[in-house]
Amino acid sequence: MALIALLAGDGIGPEVTAEARRVLEVLDLGLTFEEAPVGGAAYRAAGHPLPPETLDLARRADAILFGAVGDPAFDMLERAFRPEQAILGLRKELGLFANLRPARLFAGLEDASALKPEIARRIDLVIVRELTGDVYFGEKGRRTTTEGLREGNDLMRYDENEVARIARVGFETARTRRSILLSVDKANVLETSQLWRDVVVEVSAGYPDVTLSHMYVDNAAMQMVRDPGQFDVIVTGNLFGDILSDQASMCAGSIGMLPSAALDSAGKGLFEPIHGSAPDIAGQGKANPCAAILSAAMMLRHSLAMPERADRIEAAVAAAIAGGARTGDLGGTLSTTAMADAVLAGL
Numbered sequence: 227m228a229l230i231a232l233l234a235g236d237g238i239g240p241e242v243t244a245e246a247r248r249v250l251e252v253l254d255l256g257l258t259f260e261e262a263p264v265g266g267a268a269y270r271a272a273g274h275p276l277p278p279e280t281l282d283l284a285r286r287a288d289a290i291l292f293g294a295v296g297d298p299a300f301d302m303l304e305r306a307f308r309p310e311q312a313i314l315g316l317r318k319e320l321g322l323f324a325n326l327r328p329a330r331l332f333a334g335l336e337d338a339s340a341l342k343p344e345i346a347r348r349i350d351l352v353i354v355r356e357l358t359g360d361v362y363f364g365e366k367g368r369r370t371t372t373e374g375l376r377e378g379n380d381l382m383r384y385d386e387n388e389v390a391r392i393a394r395v396g397f398e399t400a401r402t403r404r405s406i407l408l409s410v411d412k413a414n415v416l417e418t419s420q421l422w423r424d425v426v427v428e429v430s431a432g433y434p435d436v437t438l439s440h441m442y443v444d445n446a447a448m449q450m451v452r453d454p455g456q457f458d459v460i461v462t463g464n465l466f467g468d469i470l471s472d473q474a475s476m477c478a479g480s481i482g483m484l485p486s487a488a489l490d491s492a493g494k495g496l497f498e499p500i501h502g503s504a505p506d507i508a509g510q511g512k513a514n515p516c517a518a519i520l521s522a523a524m525m526l527r528h529s530l531a532m533p534e535r536a537d538r539i540e541a542a543v544a545a546a547i548a549g550g551a552r553t554g555d556l557g558g559t560l561s562t563t564a565m566a567d568a569v570l571a572g573l
């Protein structure tokens with residue numbers, strides 16, 4: 227019996243993870259769920275966004291189903307205590323370095339996409355985002371300069387091993403799809419990106435069957451809205467991947483549709499919608515649960531060796547969307563629970 231750590235978090239996190247859990251329970255997979263607070267909710271309850279009990283549960287569990295963190299009530303806290311530190315801490319502590327963020331347009335969502343329908347229909351890609359390095363984890367500081375100016379700095383750093391292991395995930399992921407890998411960097415300006423590009427090219431020697439190309443991140447952002455159909459798998463760093471995947475979500479209809487998996491080298495993972503806590507709609511039953519439900523499907527596929535069940539959930543989401551089920555972000559009026567009901571109807 228697999229143990230799932232359910233870390234719902236803040237804002238709409240509890241609403242969407244409750245629906246993902248309901249879908250998993252209907253499938254009767256013999257999963258046991260254990261809940262623990264994380265993010266702002268944990269700061270309120272225990273004075274820290276990632277309390278030791280929550281980290282311990284995450285370590286013990288076979289997989290982690292995560293909602294969202296972020297709470298404007300804690301914007302004034304020093305960085306170490308802000309809710310977002312919980313997800314960064316979990317990724318670092320558990321070695322969850324590989325973030326898979328698939329983005330595709332579900333048939334029927336053309337109207338919701340920011341792109342023209344004929345272009346939107348072509349989006350079907352996976353962003354492989356490095357998750358435990360880059361400016362997110364480099365040395366940080368504040369000081370006052372000799373001229374009396376306040377200065378902040380975040381060190382962007384990668385070593386070759388960190389780049390090589392995420393590059394391998396990129397190549398392996400490409401092999402499961404159309405075998406086209408794009409590496410995104412800013413090698414014309416950044417030293418870290420020059421190292422990134424050198425190492426990705428070195429790793430490519432082991433994947434002669436995968437077509438590799440490179441693109442600067444600014445061009446990649448432009449190409450994403452011009453024609454996302456040109457992309458299959460994109461491998462990139464932590465910051466660039468964070469930004470490009472939010473952009474991809476609007477091409478695919480809504481950030482409420484994009485799931486993600488954060489994996490370690492052994493396949494253990496944390497699964498979460500890419501969206502944040504959306505405090506503006508929290509507690510109103512308006513959030514789209516599809517990204518959380520699709521994240522649960524990724525959990526079955528990547529950590530629990532249940533790919534057929536994952537296929538069933540994904541097909542049920544596609545059927546619900548094709549049948550016209552829409553929450554507000556997709557231009558509809560369904561509540562969070564009613565949207566999940568529509569998905570359950572297809573199971």
Ligand code: GGG
Pocket residue numbers: 292293294295296310313468498499500501502503
């Ligand atoms: N479910 C995603 C979430 O809670 N995002 C909040 C956040 O701050 N994430 C930082 C990141 O993804 O790097």
